[in-house]
Amino acid sequence: MKYNLRQLCLLDHNEQRIRLARLKVSHPTLICDNANLLYLTGRVFSGYIYLAPESDPVYFVKRPATLEGERVHYIRKPEEIKEITGTTRTLGLETGSLPYADAIRLKNAMGAAEITDVSAAIMNARAVKTPLEIKLLEEDGIRQCEIYSRIPELYAEGMSDVELQVETERLCRLHGCLGLFRVNGPSMELHMGNVLAGDNADAPSPYDFAMGGAGLDPSIPVGASGEKIARGKSVMVDMNGNFNGYMTDMTRTFSCGRLSDLAMKAHACSIEICESLAAMGKPGTEAKALYETARQIAEKHGLADYFMGHRSHAGFVGHGVGIQINELPVIAPRSRHILEEGNVIALEPKFVIPDTGAVGIENTYVVEVEGMRSITNAPEAIIDLL
């Protein structure tokens, strides 16, 4: 077995203490979202973490039946929790992810009169990564770069976008990718990432993505559409970087033969934006200032029409990433976030060029005192598959 099956909390005491101190609840709170259970204990289980001001966390577990540790209580249903904790007037809950019916049940189970949100506080706490979290993300970046370096070997003439994606998925999984693509919020769905070839990059998706893709089926209308990869078109690869519960986000552009001058220029502009933003992004930098700089660079090169999409434009140029793909801060025009040391941010200034497809890069960066340090260090030029 690769990890301790029995010990509930897999974080050492100090690591957990740092995370709890960042969160700091002001009322008794029940946590049960898988991403937050993972953040606070290092593992996913079925049950609840009870947090209260100035107290150690208490674990209420439904499954698996084998977990052990201090303050671990087995329950069949949440109504048993208050027998240990007592009731509370105000109950903190993850109102951003917990279904309404579950929230009402927990409120009643705890004898509470009102619910207060803790989702925003946890997302803010999770936005600043600990050294251990950064180490896990760095490991992801190294593995993702290894995989991307082998993508040209996977390509064969006549392949469709889906076929190239499937071979890339296999390589990811054989390198230890867990496959699961965790997203914050109920609406965005994606299978392991996107490979977007040619004009499909310009098909609008239901999600706030720079690139959409029509997908194979209306039940998941995003990503590769099954078209053959054609000469003169780009192939943008933006695949799953989850090897340990944390995800790096990385995109590289490939081509099938030479791309148009406009596409080459836009790709160079993407690299320029990443470099400028990485130099500029320090603790204290406004997220919206980063977005504005990106926009200005695209405009300076006459590329505003293609920036972050063509028929449909995404409203951001970067986003926090960690346990989930869409964490804080968001690098967007009206973002109120201020960069902090330890933020981990994916910058993805992408362009959709008509008759060519998507171009540009995406790297994941750690915000440090001197600027943003990339942890996805692979060559950034367009790689010709032919």
Place this chain on the structure above:
Amino acid sequence: MKYNLRQLCLLDHNEQRIRLARLKVSHPTLICDNANLLYLTGRVFSGYIYLAPESDPVYFVKRPATLEGERVHYIRKPEEIKEITGTTRTLGLETGSLPYADAIRLKNAMGAAEITDVSAAIMNARAVKTPLEIKLLEEDGIRQCEIYSRIPELYAEGMSDVELQVETERLCRLHGCLGLFRVNGPSMELHMGNVLAGDNADAPSPYDFAMGGAGLDPSIPVGASGEKIARGKSVMVDMNGNFNGYMTDMTRTFSCGRLSDLAMKAHACSIEICESLAAMGKPGTEAKALYETARQIAEKHGLADYFMGHRSHAGFVGHGVGIQINELPVIAPRSRHILEEGNVIALEPKFVIPDTGAVGIENTYVVEVEGMRSITNAPEAIIDLL
């Protein structure tokens, strides 16, 4: 493009009418869960379907920007809905999946004084499949059987459970599997299914699965654990059957050399349970009576200790399946469901045999007047990989 990108509702008028008639809301209702959007329109989009008694559905779309059709309105935020629909005192919402904060926002946006649940009603409506839905599920079953027939070709001596799973995932995807594994409720997470080899089948998971598996990482503690597939052990394959937005659920058992007599006996018992339940399950049959019959057959063969798990037991022997893997009815001891014509149910009487692993089969069945008809018609005996 493989489907109409522009037409919002991809269901023909009659098909949609049947589904809406099954649902029959008693109050103005907003639907936004992806699975339910798919059920009611044949596609996923970002937005809301407004349903009201005796009225045609109205569509409020945020993304993609290209959808067309009768009663399609574009909105930026849900507060704009009531300008078209008017307010309501009682608002129906999907309280089983909609986050609490979103529910409160919609309630306020619609000027409502109270929320009423519509999740249970939709799950009940979705439990009875239309002929079109059954056709899609039958297509899934055929493809899943093709893939399973080729699993022995994928095996190579010395492989780990994960390696065999990855090759199976690739084959599924190349056969058109969409990859996405839709689950009802926020807590269960799985990547494309499970390949469980040997004793790993007995590692308890956080979910109510017959078989658990330790998984590769505590961030997704379920399924294959990376152990080599060893002689004398079983390999249970339970992989993703989603090729069109609907999923069949199917399990077959493979072996690496001959298994113990106890394991062979349990596997035969699993087939016997499936056949008995399929003959017994007709419109009007109580779900709990099916479970009780399964339990009795296992007990008659002296296999009660291994039935639906060994160290940890699952509390059911079957479940509805369709857009999501865990639909209604549930075949469990205290289930109140009565089978109806058109239910689609996966029966999975499985056994965990110490020192061997998991054995048994799973098929997906359509409930018809004469009994349950399997739509996953592949050989059921244990297949030796050597």
